[in-house]
Amino acid sequence: MISRTQKSVRPGETRARRSLYLQYMVEPFFYLSPAIILIGAVVMLPLIIGISYSFQSIELLKPFAYGWIGFKNYVDLWSDRKFWIAMENTLFWTFWSITFQFLLGLGLAMLLNTQFFGKKLFQALVFLPWAVPTFLSALTWAWLFNPVIGPLPHWLAALGILSEPYNILGDPKLAMWGPITANIWFGVPFFAITLLAALQSIPGELYEAAEVDGATPWQTFTKITLPFLAPMIAITVMLRTIWIANFADLIYVMTGGGPANSTQILSTYIFTTAFRKLDFGYASTVAVALLVILLICAVILLWLRKKLVKI
Amino acid sequence: MSAVKKTNPALIVGKYAALAFYLIFALFPLYWLLKIGLTPDALIYSEGTRLFPSEITFSNFTTVIFQTDFVAYFRNSLMVSLGAAFFTTLFAAGAGYAFSRFVFAGKRIIIALMLVTQMFPLLMIIAPIYKVVADLGLLNSLTSLVVVYTAFNIPFATFLMQSFFDGIPKDLEDAAMMDGCSRFQALRKVVFPLTLPGLGATLGFVFTAAWSELLFALMLISRNDAMTFPVGLLTFVSKFSVDWGQMMAAGVLALIPSCLFFIFIQRYLVQGLTSGAVKG
Numbered sequence: 001m002i003s004r005t006q007k008s009v010r011p012g013e014t015r016a017r018r019s020l021y022l023q024y025m026v027e028p029f030f031y032l033s034p035a036i037i038l039i040g041a042v043v044m045l046p047l048i049i050g051i052s053y054s055f056q057s058i059e060l061l062k063p064f065a066y067g068w069i070g071f072k073n074y075v076d077l078w079s080d081r082k083f084w085i086a087m088e089n090t091l092f093w094t095f096w097s098i099t100f101q102f103l104l105g106l107g108l109a110m111l112l113n114t115q116f117f118g119k120k121l122f123q124a125l126v127f128l129p130w131a132v133p134t135f136l137s138a139l140t141w142a143w144l145f146n147p148v149i150g151p152l153p154h155w156l157a158a159l160g161i162l163s164e165p166y167n168i169l170g171d172p173k174l175a176m177w178g179p180i181t182a183n184i185w186f187g188v189p190f191f192a193i194t195l196l197a198a199l200q201s202i203p204g205e206l207y208e209a210a211e212v213d214g215a216t217p218w219q220t221f222t223k224i225t226l227p228f229l230a231p232m233i234a235i236t237v238m239l240r241t242i243w244i245a246n247f248a249d250l251i252y253v254m255t256g257g258g259p260a261n262s263t264q265i266l267s268t269y270i271f272t273t274a275f276r277k278l279d280f281g282y283a284s285t286v287a288v289a290l291l292v293i294l295l296i297c298a299v300i301l302l303w304l305r306k307k308l309v310k311i
Numbered sequence: 312m313s314a315v316k317k318t319n320p321a322l323i324v325g326k327y328a329a330l331a332f333y334l335i336f337a338l339f340p341l342y343w344l345l346k347i348g349l350t351p352d353a354l355i356y357s358e359g360t361r362l363f364p365s366e367i368t369f370s371n372f373t374t375v376i377f378q379t380d381f382v383a384y385f386r387n388s389l390m391v392s393l394g395a396a397f398f399t400t401l402f403a404a405g406a407g408y409a410f411s412r413f414v415f416a417g418k419r420i421i422i423a424l425m426l427v428t429q430m431f432p433l434l435m436i437i438a439p440i441y442k443v444v445a446d447l448g449l450l451n452s453l454t455s456l457v458v459v460y461t462a463f464n465i466p467f468a469t470f471l472m473q474s475f476f477d478g479i480p481k482d483l484e485d486a487a488m489m490d491g492c493s494r495f496q497a498l499r500k501v502v503f504p505l506t507l508p509g510l511g512a513t514l515g516f517v518f519t520a521a522w523s524e525l526l527f528a529l530m531l532i533s534r535n536d537a538m539t540f541p542v543g544l545l546t547f548v549s550k551f552s553v554d555w556g557q558m559m560a561a562g563v564l565a566l567i568p569s570c571l572f573f574i575f576i577q578r579y580l581v582q583g584l585t586s587g588a589v590k591g
Contacts, residue, residue, distance in 0.1 A: 027494070028413035035406035035465045036421065042462030043428050046439035053438055108333055111326065122330065124574070126337045131573030133523030135541040136565050139548065139558075140340045149347060149555050151360040185340065188333075246432040249525050253545065270434045275530055280438035287435035298430045302423075 053284035060278035073285035082261055082269065083286060090265040092176060094245045097183040102237060104184065105191020110225075112192065113199045130189035138253035141182035145169050169255050172262035179251045179263060183244065191236065198232035199225070238301040242294055266290045341566070348372065348560035355555055371560035381561060383536060384543030389568070391453050391539055392521040395460035399468050399517040400510055406465065407472025408498065412481070425466040433463060434526065441530050451534040459531070460521045468513045475509030476502070515572045522569055540565055 029036075057069045077083050112123055129137065144150035146167055153165035168174040202225065210220045248267035251257065257264035257272055264272075266286060274283035347355065348371050350364040375381050409415075410422065440459060449455040479502055487497040525541040532538055538546065544565060548558055 028409040028415040031405035031409040034402040038462045046436035049439040050436050131569050135525045154360050242430050267434050274438045
């Protein structure tokens with residue numbers, strides 16, 4: 001690239017210049033256009049249509065009430081208790097999922113950064129949950145929490161955490177921990193993989209120097225490892241936050257948002273409103289609200305990326 | 312770190328305990344799936360919490376395969392996932408190549424837009440997509456799923472492919488072009504063979520993503536003979552909600568393709584997951 005663009009074009013070589021212009025302005029789009037057209041038609045256009053839906057009444061079950069209704073959906077949203085519950089649940093779900101995924105992922109990455117017997121096999125097995133299709137993770141954990149078929153309620157009861165072996169997915173107070181557990185199980189490998197890559201890029205000399213200077217393992221961890229990992233941690237956590245806040249599959253399969261909306265997060269609320277009630281207008285309104293929240297997150301993320309990653 | 316080091320025995324024990332914890336946490340749910348799938352129906356309740364069944368049977372597996380629509384779901388999912396993987400990889404390779412090799416007007420904007428599509432909730436467009444697909448008369452068709460999955464996966468696949476192209480020295484192409492190849496010829500004859508592993512990894516990623524997608528498939532497909540695997544398994548679960556052994560056997564079978572692909576793409580995991588985050 002550099003060698004070509006730096007080639008100087010003498011004045012008078014208009015044809016050459018035009019062909020260069022063609023080459024650099026048009027040719028990339030020859031490679032790009034299928035991707036752009038498809039994303040435009042299947043993602044961007046529906047996005048715009050979706051935003052316009054949020055100002056309309058589109059309930060498939062009430063075809064005669066179609067039409068533009070201005071901000072009515074948004075007014076309804078503001079006073080919709082379910083929406084605020086879902087908002088609170090989204091925060092709870094995202095925060096605890098991220099926290100545990102990150103801590104366990106960091107631990108696993110640090111273990112994998114040391115030497116031990118059978119490491120390759122261990123790594124393949126520990127990363128396996130990541131390969132399990134999400135609907136299947138959800139079903140598996142739903143079954144594990146079912147006292148008829150799964151051992152977890154009995155173990156929890158034996159440990160005294162539950163008074164008797166019952167299904168926590170049916171208990172409004174505890175139900176959210178079911179999908180969160182499944183999410184932790186599913187998400188730890190992701191954090192471990194990204195953090196392991198970052199760990200391996202820390203120069204080994206630093207640790208040797210620290211050892212020579214008599215640093216304790218804790219000091220090495222806080223003074224070398226963490227500062228080096230910080231950019232990767234920030235980016236991964238932000239990306240994951242957005243992703244988990246959107247992640248409806250686990251909850252939808254495990255609890256469907258119930259009992260009594262105690263596990264309803266914004267994205268499952270969008271899906272149930274669209275899929276069960278067929279109220280596309282209102283579903284789009286909730287979606288726009290979620291989009292605004294996530295855009296704020298995304299702006300922070302892009303800003304962080306710029307600040308932290310200097311490539 | 313230095314190879315010879317004074318090691319504290321307590322630390323070693325702690326380390327192996329931690330390793331064991333992670334291993335059990337990762338594998339136990341899958342083991343349980345397999346265990347219930349293999350337990351004869353008569354013993355499921357009486358041996359509910361036993362770690363090992365006293366007897367095993369493969370009847371759940373054979374019933375699922377031969378007496379349900381399972382094979383049809385499997386075939387539908389395979390077709391959708393392979394179709395989406397093929398087209399995504401093709402288009403993403405083109406886009407990734409453009410990002411890797413050209414500087415052009417609008418590049419930053421396109422990259423930013425692609426990043427944004429990775430971030431916004433895809434569920435947000437489930438209603439418009441349903442209406443458009445319905446108006447086109449494509450509900451219950453696998454084609455609509457292939458198109459939707461292809462579009463959804465292109466951004467991530469593009470960043471992944473870009474990182475693979477970035478890893479191939481530009482001099483190789485320049486040399487070929489110096490020798491009289493057009494850029495396209497250089498791409499085909501020089502770059503393409505070198506990027507085969509990257510193409511394989513992208514195929515694998517998209518395949519696994521499409522294989523496990525549930526919500527759009529649930530929305531767009533309602534006819535039994537067009538159901539993909541996740542949708543089929545969910546209806547299976549709600550229809551035969553008492554037959555635990557068969558459900559879990561179906562679950563184990565659903566695991567097989569994604570595990571195969573996972574083994575195949577594992578080498579590229581780090582590259583794939585980090586490229587979207589730090590490149591661009």
